[in-house]
Amino acid sequence: MAQHFLLSAKARTLSLAAILRMTDDEAHAAFVAIRWAATGGEPACPRCGCLAVYAYAVRRIWKCKACEHQFSVTSGTIFANRKLPIRDYLAAIAIFVNAVKGLSALQLGRDLDVQYKTAFVLAHKLREAIGSSQADTTLSGHVEVDGAYFGGTVRQENRKEDRKDRRLAENQSGKRQVVVVMRERGGRTLPFVFRREDDAVPTIRERVASGTTIYADEAPGWDALHARYDTRRINHSIAFSDDGACTNQAESYFARLRRAELGQHHHISGKYLGAYAREMAWREDTRRRPNGTLHGLATAAALGHPISRVWAGYWQRRRA
Structure with missing residues (x-):
C-alpha cells in the first residue's frame, strides 16, 4: 500500500530547530531574500521602487538614493513597526503552518514566550496575509x-x-x-x-x-x-x-x-x-505541499502585504 504524501519525508522540508538556531544576520538575510525575490534579493525602495539604495553600516536599514526614504526589511509590510526579532517571526510562521487544523493564540504565545495579545494579533496578521490572495x-x-x-x-x-x-x-x-x-x-x-x-x-x-x-x-x-x-x-x-x-x-x-x-x-x-x-x-x-513550501508561501504573503488597517494598533483602540 502506497504511503500517504503527508507521512513521507518529502512533506517535511522545514525544520523549526534550524530556524531557532539561526543568527540574527541569517534570519534577516532570509527575510530579505523572500521579500525581494523578484529582484534577486536586491532591496528596492517600498515608496518609489528604486533599486539604487545604500545600506547603513550600524543598522539594518537602507536609504533610497532617489527619494531619500529610509526603510527596513519589514517597512510597509504587515510586520511594520515590529517589536520581536525576525527569527521569532520566522519561527511563528513555521509553528503556524505546521498546525494543520489551526493554532490557538494561547499555544502560539506559549511557544514564543509572548503575551496572549501579541500572539493573537500576530496570528490574525498571518490570516489576513494568506487570505488576501483570495480577493480577486x-x-x-x-x-x-x-x-x-x-x-x-x-x-x-x-x-x-x-x-x-x-x-x-x-x-x-x-x-x-x-x-x-x-x-x-x-x-x-x-x-x-x-x-x-x-x-x-x-x-x-x-x-x-x-x-x-x-x-x-x-x-x-x-x-x-x-x-x-x-x-x-x-x-x-x-x-x-x-x-x-x-x-x-x-x-x-x-x-x-x-x-x-x-x-x-x-x-x-x-x-x-x-x-x-x-x-x-x-x-x-x-494541504498537499511540503511544510517548507507552506512556510515560504506564508512568509512571502506577509512580506508582500501592506500594513494592516485592522490589526495595526489593535489593542490601542476599541474595536466594534
Missing part, C-alpha cells in the same frame, strides 16, 4: 457550493422541563452566521460569511464564471442558481453522491473548519469568522 479569485469548471452555520448557540437549561427547542428562531441568540464555500474541484476554495445561505447567491454569481457546472445540496436557497449555471443537486437524505453529483469536497473543507473551531479555538467570535474561514481555505488548498 474567480472559479470555473466544476464548483461545489455548500453552507454551514456557526455560532449563535444558546446554553440549555439545567432541568429537562425548562429546556427549549434551539432550532427555533425565537430560541436563538441572533448571532448565528453561515459560512458559504465555493470549491473548485482540483482548484481553489473561496469562503464567505452571510446571515443566511440564500444571501450568498449574488456573490456566487460574481465569483463563479458563466458556463460552470455547480454542485449543491437540496437546500432551497440554491434554486436560483439554475437560471445561470448547469446546476446538479444531491439530496443528502437519500445519498451523499449520485452519478458525480456531490458536495464532498465542500464538506471536507467544513470538516477542517469544524475541527479548528472545536479542537483549537473552542469559540470563534462572529466578527472574526471570515478570517478563520479564509485560513482554513488556504490550508485546504495547500
Whole structure:
C-alpha cells in the first residue's frame, strides 16, 4: 500500500530547530531574500521602487538614493513597526503552518514566550496575509457550493422541563452566521460569511464564471442558481453522491473548519469568522505541499502585504 504524501519525508522540508538556531544576520538575510525575490534579493525602495539604495553600516536599514526614504526589511509590510526579532517571526510562521487544523493564540504565545495579545494579533496578521490572495479569485469548471452555520448557540437549561427547542428562531441568540464555500474541484476554495445561505447567491454569481457546472445540496436557497449555471443537486437524505453529483469536497473543507473551531479555538467570535474561514481555505488548498513550501508561501504573503488597517494598533483602540 502506497504511503500517504503527508507521512513521507518529502512533506517535511522545514525544520523549526534550524530556524531557532539561526543568527540574527541569517534570519534577516532570509527575510530579505523572500521579500525581494523578484529582484534577486536586491532591496528596492517600498515608496518609489528604486533599486539604487545604500545600506547603513550600524543598522539594518537602507536609504533610497532617489527619494531619500529610509526603510527596513519589514517597512510597509504587515510586520511594520515590529517589536520581536525576525527569527521569532520566522519561527511563528513555521509553528503556524505546521498546525494543520489551526493554532490557538494561547499555544502560539506559549511557544514564543509572548503575551496572549501579541500572539493573537500576530496570528490574525498571518490570516489576513494568506487570505488576501483570495480577493480577486474567480472559479470555473466544476464548483461545489455548500453552507454551514456557526455560532449563535444558546446554553440549555439545567432541568429537562425548562429546556427549549434551539432550532427555533425565537430560541436563538441572533448571532448565528453561515459560512458559504465555493470549491473548485482540483482548484481553489473561496469562503464567505452571510446571515443566511440564500444571501450568498449574488456573490456566487460574481465569483463563479458563466458556463460552470455547480454542485449543491437540496437546500432551497440554491434554486436560483439554475437560471445561470448547469446546476446538479444531491439530496443528502437519500445519498451523499449520485452519478458525480456531490458536495464532498465542500464538506471536507467544513470538516477542517469544524475541527479548528472545536479542537483549537473552542469559540470563534462572529466578527472574526471570515478570517478563520479564509485560513482554513488556504490550508485546504495547500494541504498537499511540503511544510517548507507552506512556510515560504506564508512568509512571502506577509512580506508582500501592506500594513494592516485592522490589526495595526489593535489593542490601542476599541474595536466594534
